[in-house]
Amino acid sequence: MTDPRTDPRWLDATEMAAWRAFLSTSHLLERRIEEQLKAAAGLTHPQYEILVRLADAPGRRLRMTELARGVVSSKSALTYQITQLEKAGLVRRETCPSDDRGVLAVLTEAGMSCLDRVAPGHLEVVREYLIDRLSREELRAMTSAMRKTEEALRSSV
Amino acid sequence: MTDPRTDPRWLDATEMAAWRAFLSTSHLLERRIEEQLKAAAGLTHPQYEILVRLADAPGRRLRMTELARGVVSSKSALTYQITQLEKAGLVRRETCPSDDRGVLAVLTEAGMSCLDRVAPGHLEVVREYLIDRLSREELRAMTSAMRKTEEALRSSV
């Protein structure tokens, strides 16, 4: 384990360029996606991601904590967003039958049809700016890289 | 130009996996970086990025709008953060000599030494979770991919 106080290993030009490109691009893409979702459905990106995760889950329902892990947000942020989505009728809360502490977020029919309506336009943005611009080899390498980092970050918490 | 309403080109499994890995990883990494910077220096990531951009700029100063472009934030968010950094003594404002509307954000000596103090620990995180885990080929492919997307997003606005 290196000690950054005594061994400041700077990034070389190539590494720094990679990091900055990643950083700028993730922010720019986030901005663009947010804009598209807001215009198309009045949804924020976190809200959309919640709907997606629920739609993929067995029974279209997930425990709050598990959902928070999936969408990478704090528990309190999820509580807030589920409340918003509940007001909009896209999600409802159920108490967990096997654990009285637990709460299940459940995708409603309205939520499902909202997702069906919004997903194509959203995915078109993802295609237009990211997926369709990458060669098959770039796509493969990026996925591999992202997975390594994701695994490292998830297992370190 | 395809119409998402009539031609919903879904992402195949490989593409979807790539997109989700990118999304989760960028959020997880953002979280980890935020945590490290907060603990090490009481800085947020946006604040740190502002210091970096100013340190790299000629004369260690940049126009507000140009700086906002660089760090990918709204103008109002930048106004807020520059005010915070000014209170901390890391940045000061100057009026632009060539344009009375303009404001220059200038990195102070304290700001420069703060950056020197904080950068190694920050870059160590970037290394530990991203850079050092990637092969040279993955790094190259990721940079190429990110640049394509970044350029597309910057030129479309």
Next chain:
DNA sequence: CAGTGGTCGTTCAAATTCGAACGACAGTAC
């Protein structure tokens, strides 16, 4: 010089985020 359209940075209200603290419940040990 007055007029016009655009850019600059700031202000404002509203929405969202986070971490810390909390009460409620689960699981285990004794």
Next chain:
DNA sequence: GTACTGTCGTTCGAATTTGAACGACCACTG
């Protein structure tokens, strides 16, 4: 059963972000 330790989801206050609206200024036109 009682006590202890940990997890669950929520609440709270503080900090931050956003887009819209604003006044100030620039550059150009006539």
